[in-house]
Amino acid sequence: MKKTGIFVLLIMAGIVIFAVYFFALPAKPETVNISYVDAPFNLQIMVMREGGILEDAFAPLGITVEWHRINTGTEQTQAMAAGSLDIASVINSTSVILANAAGNPVQIAALVSRPRQTFALMVGPNGPRSIRELQGKTIAGPKGSVLHQMVIAALAREGMNASDVSLIHMELPEARNALLANRVDGALQAASLIIRNEEAGMRTLFTADGYLTPLLFTAVRPEFAKSRPELLRIYLDVQAEIYTWITANTAEAVAIGSRVLQISPEEGMILFRWSGIAEVMEEDDITALAADADFLYRQNMIEQKTDPRQFILPSAYGR
Numbered sequence: 001m002k003k004t005g006i007f008v009l010l011i012m013a014g015i016v017i018f019a020v021y022f023f024a025l026p027a028k029p030e031t032v033n034i035s036y037v038d039a040p041f042n043l044q045i046m047v048m049r050e051g052g053i054l055e056d057a058f059a060p061l062g063i064t065v066e067w068h069r070i071n072t073g074t075e076q077t078q079a080m081a082a083g084s085l086d087i088a089s090v091i092n093s094t095s096v097i098l099a100n101a102a103g104n105p106v107q108i109a110a111l112v113s114r115p116r117q118t119f120a121l122m123v124g125p126n127g128p129r130s131i132r133e134l135q136g137k138t139i140a141g142p143k144g145s146v147l148h149q150m151v152i153a154a155l156a157r158e159g160m161n162a163s164d165v166s167l168i169h170m171e172l173p174e175a176r177n178a179l180l181a182n183r184v185d186g187a188l189q190a191a192s193l194i195i196r197n198e199e200a201g202m203r204t205l206f207t208a209d210g211y212l213t214p215l216l217f218t219a220v221r222p223e224f225a226k227s228r229p230e231l232l233r234i235y236l237d238v239q240a241e242i243y244t245w246i247t248a249n250t251a252e253a254v255a256i257g258s259r260v261l262q263i264s265p266e267e268g269m270i271l272f273r274w275s276g277i278a279e280v281m282e283e284d285d286i287t288a289l290a291a292d293a294d295f296l297y298r299q300n301m302i303e304q305k306t307d308p309r310q311f312i313l314p315s316a317y318g319r
Helices: 005-024 041-048 053-061 074-083 091-102 146-157 172-180 192-199 222-227 230-247 249-259 265-275 283-298
Strands: 031-036 065-067 088-092 107-113 118-122 137-140 164-170 186-190 203-207 216-220
Touching: 041 053, 041 192, 041 230, 041 249, 041 283, 065 137, 065 186, 074 091, 074 216, 088 091, 091 146, 091 216, 091 283, 107 222, 107 230, 118 192, 118 222, 137 146, 137 172, 146 186, 164 230, 172 186, 172 216, 186 192, 186 216, 192 203, 216 222, 216 230, 222 230, 230 249, 249 265
Parallel strands: 031 065, 031 088, 137 164, 137 186
Antiparallel strands: 088 216, 107 216, 118 186, 118 203
């Protein structure tokens, strides 16, 4: 893919950043390990990778970027605990809370989005018509995720418990296939899969809107943030520049994301509007995150109360 003007500007930004940090750098790692998460519609990551922008920003330092396609937040936190992942490009709030509560420190470095419409529980054309009708049903989807929390929150609103349904752990494409094959009664889905399912006659029973405020973050392994803050800063600065470019060149950016996900530009624009792209955490986000932690504690998904403020870095507030 040819680099547009913004890509050239971002490369120059990387060079400037390099000049600022060069003399303060300790021994350089050869590789920075970053997760690649394009779903639900993480446009900034797709633009970043397709343009080779991050590679260009790190190249003057002699550092390579290794992308790791990791589809769930749980797997990302496990990889950070193992030291094989430095930066989680996009990870959901539930996974971050669960990891920290379990003694696996993960720090929030930046807000990515507030995708209220992007997450849904979908059912077949003859499936449950209400949340109450989920009683005794089988749902497929990723455990320990914001989608998992969404289901529990919806059940709780109706006076039901998590034990009132059977949740089978599956990644989103597998859950979709199980729903289409009538092997489960419902599937947790996101973004383009929602559109595909509706085209196939499936129905959206409910979305996260009204039940919780989904928050997606860029997170970092604490040891990496402490020992190489200048490299984390480069990543965050590049991401911020891409946000600015997306805002000014939305159609071109959406075309890139649509090409990556092999969907139409029209569908891509729908997903972009759903994505709730954002950059800086606000007080409402902190309140929502604290409410999520309290909810997970009351639902016995975590064993001890957790204060999310303890694992939010100043960079998440735009500082």
